[in-house]
Amino acid sequence: MCFRAEPARGLGSEKNDSDDNxxxxxxxxxxxxxxxxxxxxLTKQVIEIFAPRFPKMPTVIFMT
Structure with a gap:
């Protein structure tokens, strides 16, 4: 498994200062x-950069 998604807390920067998430x-x-x-x-780049530019209605269905 490459990553684990959790609800975000405080998005002041790409990475949270309290940990490496x-x-x-x-x-x-x-x-x-x-x-x-x-x-x-890589997942971040696909979701934030690729998805808004190419699919007409981007949606993230599943992240594990």
Whole structure:
């Protein structure tokens, strides 16, 4: 498993200062925190950069 999504707490920066989690903003405005790692960084880029540009109505259905 590459990452674990949790509800975000305080999204002042890409990573929370209290730990190494990666904050991700979903297309519907919700936020999640993923455990640190290369898979989480890639997932963040797909959700925040790729999804808003290419699919007409981006939706995140499942993250484990």
């Amino acid at each position: 990666v904050a991700v903003k979903l297309p519907n405005g919700d936020s999640r925190r993923l455990s640190a790692g290369p898979c989480s960084e």
